[in-house]
Amino acid sequence: MLELSQFARNLNVETAFTVLAVAKTLKSQGKDVIELEIGDSPFPSTASAKSAGEKAIRDDQSHYCPSPGLPEFRAAAAELVKNEFNIPATAANVIAAPGAKVFQQFFCEAFLNPGDGVLVFSPHFPTFIPNIERRQARAVLAPLTQQRQFRPDPAAIEKFMNTDAAPRAVFLNFPHNPTGGVATEQDLRDIADLVRGKNIAIFSDEPYCHMIWQGRHRSLLEQPGMLDQCLAAYTFSKSYSMSGWRLGFAVSSPDIANAVGKMINTTLSCVPPIVQLAGTAALQKDVVERDQVMGLFREKVLLLANGLNQIPGVHALDPQATFYVFPNVAPICNKLGLTSHGLAMYLLEGADDKFGVACLGGECFGEAGAGFLRFSCAEPNERLQQALAFLPTAFARTDRAAAYAEKHPHYRLKAPYGTA
Numbered sequence: 001m002l003e004l005s006q007f008a009r010n011l012n013v014e015t016a017f018t019v020l021a022v023a024k025t026l027k028s029q030g031k032d033v034i035e036l037e038i039g040d041s042p043f044p045s046t047a048s049a050k051s052a053g054e055k056a057i058r059d060d061q062s063h064y065c066p067s068p069g070l071p072e073f074r075a076a077a078a079e080l081v082k083n084e085f086n087i088p089a090t091a092a093n094v095i096a097a098p099g100a101k102v103f104q105q106f107f108c109e110a111f112l113n114p115g116d117g118v119l120v121f122s123p124h125f126p127t128f129i130p131n132i133e134r135r136q137a138r139a140v141l142a143p144l145t146q147q148r149q150f151r152p153d154p155a156a157i158e159k160f161m162n163t164d165a166a167p168r169a170v171f172l173n174f175p176h177n178p179t180g181g182v183a184t185e186q187d188l189r190d191i192a193d194l195v196r197g198k199n200i201a202i203f204s205d206e207p208y209c210h211m212i213w214q215g216r217h218r219s220l221l222e223q224p225g226m227l228d229q230c231l232a233a234y235t236f237s238k239s240y241s242m243s244g245w246r247l248g249f250a251v252s253s254p255d256i257a258n259a260v261g262k263m264i265n266t267t268l269s270c271v272p273p274i275v276q277l278a279g280t281a282a283l284q285k286d287v288v289e290r291d292q293v294m295g296l297f298r299e300k301v302l303l304l305a306n307g308l309n310q311i312p313g314v315h316a317l318d319p320q321a322t323f324y325v326f327p328n329v330a331p332i333c334n335k336l337g338l339t340s341h342g343l344a345m346y347l348l349e350g351a352d353d354k355f356g357v358a359c360l361g362g363e364c365f366g367e368a369g370a371g372f373l374r375f376s377c378a379e380p381n382e383r384l385q386q387a388l389a390f391l392p393t394a395f396a397r398t399d400r401a402a403a404y405a406e407k408h409p410h411y412r413l414k415a416p417y418g419t420a
Contacts, residue, residue, distance in 0.1 A: 180319025
């Protein structure tokens with residue numbers, strides 16, 4: 001039998017999709033499950049995207065196109081980030097890809113060599129680490145805390161640059177998944193001042209750029225000189241409810257964009273032009289619809305955050321961005337003797353025979369997330385209210401929680417979480 005590589009044997013995946021599979025199986029067996037585990041939009045793709053996609057199919061726009069993207073798509077994406085985020089981009093700064101996630105891998109291939117250090121703020125998106133390890137580089141974790149509103153601390157970057165054996169890159173993800181935290185303009189200015197002119201590359205993951213609930217989105221690329229040191233990734237999945245279309249783009253200097261374009265060429269060939277034409281129409285024509293949908297997401301976030309804070313033992317910040325709420329549930333975990341992901345799976349599988357709520361334990365985003373849960377808002381409001389009504393009942397069923405821990409001993413909490 002063939003032996004897999006060490007990397008393949010040890011590869012960690014995005015747990016949301018694993019829990020999604022469990023939820024779908026339970027639903028197929030007749031269980032009523034409210035799915036708050038996956039970061040997908042409950043709304044339809046925007047109108048112009050759909051009509052442009054249909055037209056592109058009728059027009060047989062189904063052949064190869066340039067690997068970096070269609071010229072009209074690249075130009076439209078550049079106009080978006082220039083007009084809305086004050087990033088001085090042109091079409092030459094933009095590369096198209098199937099979503100934003102793949103740019104993690106391309107960034108690492110562009111900048112990392114074996115043994116290089118990469119600072120990652122944690123809790124972190126779960127695919128950051130595998131992509132760093134794919135290059136045999138090292139992830140160096142720095143904490144994000146609820147006390148600091150889950151903002152990045154520039155001092156952590158300074159320490160990394162001064163003390164790591166081979167500091168090479170920093171991963172940023174703001175607006176932040178899973179916590180909903182936001183890097184302020186001052187945070188980003190301080191980060192830019194620290195790295196400017198140094199041999200430090202920045203990956204800035206910005207899928208939630210239109211889910212900012214106060215003010216506007218701020219990108220590191222807005223800071224002087226950062227186009228030469230940073231690659232920022234964007235997606236249509238959140239802003240335009242186009243997750244299944246698989247479309248995103250990155251912005252960087254023309255030289256970096258050209259290098260990543262070669263990676264697209266040698267792996268994917270190109271993003272289907274049908275998809276890019278749909279995205280171009282969304283960028284050019286669907287701003288009003290997009291912003292209306294963002295307002296609906298904000299209502300969902302407030303409903304969920306306010307409802308969670310009414311439950312004893314739960315403490316959630318009002319997220320500054322995204323459609324996630326990331327409450328501290330350490331007192332409940334300690335009471336039930338379950339890890340936070342054990343608590344999440346108990347809510348899905350064990351708290352009730354006919355009803356469940358799917359969410360994620362904070363440790364799915366690194367050990368810094370232990371003691372937290374992540375809820376997405378990707379269900380109708382009445383379903384969010386049903387979930388909120390169910391949680392106190394589920395938490396009170398200590399006998400069922402004990403039985404679940406007995407059946408799933410790997411979810412037992414070995415030592416109590418701190419609750420300060």
